[in-house]
Amino acid sequence: MSSIDWHARALTLKIDGRALIAGRRVQGLRGETFENRSPIDGRLLGTVTRGSAEDIDLAVASARAAFADGRWAARAPAERKQVLLRFAELMLAAREELALLETLDMGKPIRYALGVDVPAAARCIAWYAEAIDKVYDEIAPTAGNALALIRREAMGVIGVVVPWNYPMIMAAWKLGPALATGNSVVLKPSEKSPLSALRLAELALEAGLPEGVFNVVPGFGHEAGEALALHADVDAIGFTGSTRVGRKMLEYAGRSNLKRVYNELGGKSAFLVFPEVDELRRAAQTVAGAMFFNQGESCNAPSRVLVHDSIADEFVSMIAAEAPKYAPADPLDAGTVMGALVDEGQMRSVLGHIEAGAAEGARLLTGGRQARVESGGCFVEPTVFDGVTNTMKIAREEIFGPVLSVLRFKDEADAIAQANDSPYGLQASVWSSHIDRAHRVAQALRAGTVHVNQYDEDDITVPFGGFKQSGNGRDKSLHALDKYTELKTTWLRINAA
Numbered sequence: 311m312s313s314i315d316w317h318a319r320a321l322t323l324k325i326d327g328r329a330l331i332a333g334r335r336v337q338g339l340r341g342e343t344f345e346n347r348s349p350i351d352g353r354l355l356g357t358v359t360r361g362s363a364e365d366i367d368l369a370v371a372s373a374r375a376a377f378a379d380g381r382w383a384a385r386a387p388a389e390r391k392q393v394l395l396r397f398a399e400l401m402l403a404a405r406e407e408l409a410l411l412e413t414l415d416m417g418k419p420i421r422y423a424l425g426v427d428v429p430a431a432a433r434c435i436a437w438y439a440e441a442i443d444k445v446y447d448e449i450a451p452t453a454g455n456a457l458a459l460i461r462r463e464a465m466g467v468i469g470v471v472v473p474w475n476y477p478m479i480m481a482a483w484k485l486g487p488a489l490a491t492g493n494s495v496v497l498k499p500s501e502k503s504p505l506s507a508l509r510l511a512e513l514a515l516e517a518g519l520p521e522g523v524f525n526v527v528p529g530f531g532h533e534a535g536e537a538l539a540l541h542a543d544v545d546a547i548g549f550t551g552s553t554r555v556g557r558k559m560l561e562y563a564g565r566s567n568l569k570r571v572y573n574e575l576g577g578k579s580a581f582l583v584f585p586e587v588d589e590l591r592r593a594a595q596t597v598a599g600a601m602f603f604n605q606g607e608s609c610n611a612p613s614r615v616l617v618h619d620s621i622a623d624e625f626v627s628m629i630a631a632e633a634p635k636y637a638p639a640d641p642l643d644a645g646t647v648m649g650a651l652v653d654e655g656q657m658r659s660v661l662g663h664i665e666a667g668a669a670e671g672a673r674l675l676t677g678g679r680q681a682r683v684e685s686g687g688c689f690v691e692p693t694v695f696d697g698v699t700n701t702m703k704i705a706r707e708e709i710f711g712p713v714l715s716v717l718r719f720k721d722e723a724d725a726i727a728q729a730n731d732s733p734y735g736l737q738a739s740v741w742s743s744h745i746d747r748a749h750r751v752a753q754a755l756r757a758g759t760v761h762v763n764q765y766d767e768d769d770i771t772v773p774f775g776g777f778k779q780s781g782n783g784r785d786k787s788l789h790a791l792d793k794y795t796e797l798k799t800t801w802l803r804i805n806a807a
């Protein structure tokens with residue numbers, strides 16, 4: 311990979327920002343577009359269809375027609391498997407192109423777009439493809455004069471609305487289970503990162519997915535996104551994004567057809583370090599690595615460190631020594647580990663949180679400023695605050711940038727209370743060499759995933775999602791199949807001879 315000149319590749323990359331509806335690339339019905347600029351240096355990548363409510367109507371109608379005539383839903387699971395496996399293969403074959411689109415569009419380092427995002431998205435599609443002809447339905451243990459079949463049926467048309475931080479992976483987490491179960495999909499990618507989704511839809515067609523089964527309408531949240539979530543002919547919304555918009559998704563469902571809403575929302579995950587931990591340096595390396603990965607733009611970033619008073623100074627100095635290793639650099643350079651934030655607005659928001667932290671009395675240990683200003687891109691230094699209390703804005707709000715807050719605790723009960731004192735409950739991590747304590751604290755933490763003595767484990771086989779205002783749905787694993795299917799019971803009478 312290091313031999314690839316990504317800058318040269320970027321100059322010849324073909325970018326098509328038109329919607330894909332009913333198997334064809336189309337301009338929006340109103341003919342409106344918006345400019346798509348790269349956060350790496352502000353370059354214009356191209357224009358993208360500004361999808362309207364009329365475009366959403368067209369896409370939903372195409373998805374509904376495809377569902378109704380059974381061109382996909384009525385195919386045997388083993389046949390759907392073959393098409394989706396081919397789709398995953400084509401993604402891997404196009405990995406360099408997809409990775410470059412992702413890096414240019416949202417600023418992440420090319421090494422991770424290529425080494426993490428594309429393979430993880432392809433693996434997700436392939437995993438659901440492989441699973442779908444191995445999932446059985448149920449027969450209930452009823453009395454002998456009747457038979458009750460409990461089956462999962464595809465829902466119909468699924469609206470998918472995703473964010474910009476892992477555009478392809480977030481889309482794949484919905485597409486995998488929704489398509490494998492036989493649904494049709496209308497995907498509205500983020501206006502900040504629409505390019506890879508459009509290319510994915512082309513690859514799906516090439517793989518043999520019938521026209522109309524997977525439509526992509528790019529555009530803004532308050533236009534195309536809202537129209538999709540309000541649409542009376544959409545059966546469910548798979549949403550990943552902010553808690554603010556997740557709330558709206560529930561309102562839209564209430565105001566329209568009570569469609570099912572699955573929300574995967576924000577986080578402010580706690581990383582608890584107890585005094586007996588025997589690998590303190592590895593804990594510091596782990597929290598810095600997880601926090602600064604993807605420029606801190608990860609819903610599950612461990613952005614609140616809670617450390618016992620007795621080891622706090624030592625731990626804080628270890629984290630401060632790690633942070634500069636993540637200094638931002640050119641995302642198109644294969645050696646870069648921290649890239650650009652997604653846009654100017656996000657950068658200003660992150661810098662605003664840093665100012666608020668200092669104003670509220672937190673101690674800035676390292677970072678805190680915009681970086682690589684001369685590039686014209688949106689870069690922020692990896693930033694660590696000590697002396698944070700749980701009432702400060704930087705401890706309560708999701709910053710979604712490379713900013714880590716360190717809080718202190720006096721005993722186990724205090725640690726658990728502070729960790730749980732958050733509107734969010736996505737993930738958490740407990741560091742302790744006492745097995746009882748590790749279990750006890752893991753049980754007490756109100757989070758969808760708790761890591762013990764690590765933070766890196768992740769696999770398509772396990773559910774991903776949060777408690778409280780981090781959402782309700784679970785992406786990944788076989789549990790995600792439940793989101794895109796309805797349970798149907800069929801009673802059959804068995805007459806006596």
Ligand code: NAD
Nearest residue numbers: 472473474499500531535536551552555574575576577609
């Ligand atoms: P966002 O909520 O602003 O936007 C997400 C998507 O919703 C975008 O496609 C956007 O266009 C659309 N949208 C915005 N307003 C809308 C509206 N009124 N109606 C319909 N759609 C609308 O979030 P973001 O800034 O793109 O992404 C960051 C957020 O995503 C963070 O809060 C992060 O924690 C969260 N996230 C959560 C997970 C998870 O699995 N829990 C994973 C990744 C990101």
